Amino acid sequence: MEQPIILECRNVWKLYGAQADSFLQTHGMQPTPEALRRANIVSAVRNVDVTIRKGEIFVIMGLSGSGKSTLVRCLARLIDSTAGEIRFEGRDLLAMSGPELIALRRHKMGMVFQHFALLPHLTALENAAFPLEVQGIDRKTRLERAMQVMELVGLKGRENRYPHELSGGQQQRVGIARSLIVEPDLWFLDEPFSALDPLIRREMQDELLRLQARLHKTIVFITHDFDEAIRLADRIAVMRDGAIVQTATPEELVLNPADDYVAEFTQHIPRAKVVRLGTAAKPLGPGPFAGDLTASLRVAEAADRIEAADLPFRVLAADGAPMGQIDGRTVIDILIGREVAR
């Protein structure tokens, strides 16, 4: 069953430079890269289509300067896109007035920033309570509420520290608490863990997955790290030079990269960590079988059991119907990276 669409954008452009607005019209909404370069215009986002469904983790991934931040700022309408349409829950985001937009941000959207963007003059707790403060909610209520989110992100006991007294990971937890306090439906995270060291980053990724398992938000997550994308994503959009090259599940991306650029990214990713049993399964044989496994399991997760058994395993689809079988040999093929037939 498909979830309803929460955010959708069509043909979004964002150009920087002199006369960027009229430029697009004069070039029939389809300027060539050469024309852009000649006019000295940077196209940070070009002709992007995105559809984000309720409850998914949608990762936008690309190298530095590929336009991820610009795109997400267009989606949150922190900056106005040069052209295109953006709909939030079916409403035209670009047509919204200032007060409507403020109301939207006060109740439906949250954002976490790469460099934390905490207010230096407020304590961690006051920072987390800030969105409620600007709504005019009284101090006692908002601090109580902030206390709850601080607990949620595991910062209990550090409420009264100032940002500069917290480590990077702790600061980002405050940033997360602040963005969650209004219980947003749509949650933007712009490279939230890039400024953290690798160990803390892993820890925070687990934290995010744990939070998501409880809260079921719709998440738009930006990263330039493909490993991070694969760990978190339901779907990934790969950006290059402002355009989206491919939007797909991590598995599809690894198995069927749209072009060499995407292939380059996916090359070093161990297939077993991405490919699911359902994809790797061979047609169902007569048996006998060592047991049953669900199709959504990743190969790496079931590899030990499959290899240890002499007989193949039966693979069951989500509804419990058998859809194929998998044996040790197939798993080894995938583990050592030999081409897998689909």
Next chain:
Amino acid sequence: MRRWRPADLLFWGGLALVTLVLSLASKQIGVATGWKWLTKFPKGWELHADRAISAAMKWLVEDAALGPLRFRDLTRLLSALVEAPYFVLRDFLIDGFQIGQGQQAVPVLPHVSWLVVVLGFGLLAHRAGGFRLAALVVASFLYLLLFGLWESAMVTLASVAIAVPLGVGLGILLGIAAFRFRWVDMALRPVLDLMQTVPVFAYLVPILFLFGFGAMSALVATIIYAMPPMVRITTLGLRGVPEEIVEAGRMSGCTPRQNLWKVRLPAARGMLMVGVNQVIMLTLNMVIIASMIGAGGLGYQVLTALRKLDVGAGVEAGFGIVILAVALDRLSQAIARRSPAVPAEGGWIARHPRSLALLAVLLVSYPLGALLPALNSFPESWQLSTGSFWQEVISWINLNLYDQIEAVKVFALTWVLVPVKLFLLGIPWVWGLVLAFAIPAKIGGWRLGLMGLAMASFIAASGLWPEAMITLYLCGVSVVIAMLIGVPLGVWAGQNAQANAVLTLVIDTLQTLPTFIYLIPVVMLFRVGDFSAMIAVVLYAVVPAVRYAAHGIRSIDSQLVEAGLVSGCTPRQLLWKVKLPLAMPSILLGLNQTIMLALSMLVITALVGTRDLGQEVYIALTKANVGKGVVAGLAVAFLAIMSDRIITAAVNRKRGEDHA
């Protein structure tokens, strides 16, 4: 290093040669041609802008009105608004509260005990910067008590306490306006430029005219003088808030107004506090200068001592100013640096132990003061004076080192000061106008040349050509000497951490001193005249030369230095071929600042009897001649603005060449 192009060489060499010949032979040319107007600007051609300005001012004060509201009423209203809190503060600190006027006045409450003031500042310092700062601040105040400077210091403090919040508040509001509205920014910029380059004496004159001799004029002048950096820093600070933080505010659902007051302004707090510190220091500097127009206080003590050549009193009061300046500077910096503390638990009483203790002491001090007069006013018998000591030091120096000092002075005068002065004064004004066009035009393009020509013409047409030349000569010689001393020191400090530590301390102290202070030792040792003025200017203006040179050396990309080392440079080659060229833009900026400071100090040295534009302004001040003061002040500002533009153009050109 850049090689000179032949055309450039020809231009500058030729210009210098022609100027030299004309300067030396101006008399003969005048006599030979019979055109005296060549060398001396004819009286009949003068513009008399000063008279027009004086008349306009007179009209403004006496007749100008907007309907029923006369301009004079407006200034009176303003006076009353500012003076009311000032006098309350004065009553509290010095005069005591009274009911009624003059003879019938009934004292209600005596002035506050010195103990309370010392304690109050001590506690504030302790809260802001711990025990050491508290000790420094208390010691400073004890000095003021012991040397009988208490009352003057409190007058100064009262002026500072009124002028600083006003300057800061107005500055922040204007800064916000400039940040929000582009047109305000555009309109404010030249005004701020003028406010910072017109010498202080020059706007003392019209202010005196508007507000009369007394505290009010001093306060207004102080605010005008101290506010510009606050405006600039506010705008800069607001612009400098990281975009991400502003976006975080917007995503939190802030309205634009909330985003300004709750996000941008608090996030720029560190920068704003730098501005507050600057306002405090400038205010103190100006309050001292303003003693000349009736602000009283420590500056007045120095001024009277200078006039009477009373060495001891001058030195003591001077030290008092220095000590107060250092204490206020450190205190405000500590407050700026202090990160907001974790809010203490408990009720209001538990959270404010210091304030409560102070309040208690204040309440107790009044009845106690009635019993113990020593508590009320620091007894004279406890006071010290080192006056005779200083007198003796100076006498000793004058007796034993007189010949040496005199020799240095005579040498400098005969071989440097007088020749330069004669050379500049000799240049016929007509050729001067040509130079005023040619030099800036060559460096910064013809527009800059026209600007120079216009400004120089204004100076000539105001009949101030000789004074401007004397200003140029004093400023020029002082700046060259300051650069000759300052740049090597800065280069040294840039390469040597220890030297840097020492020099930074010296420079920071020099920069805290109000300009007035520099005059005291100089006059005591060298008496009045150009030489004294030059020494004072050099001392004051050397600071940016050192600072910018050190900064330039230190901010060189270390990879470039390593590249030089790897290429086999000796340390000397490294300095001359790598470091100095790279530090040159920074050194030029230092030169720019040095010129600005030299010009502002030069005006103050009018007090020690120079004959330049500063003297013109000063004379206008003493005669309350608005037009003359404004015109002479503008002339100084023009010199400052022109040198700033020329150097900026040179720096830009140099940068352009480096990048080409």
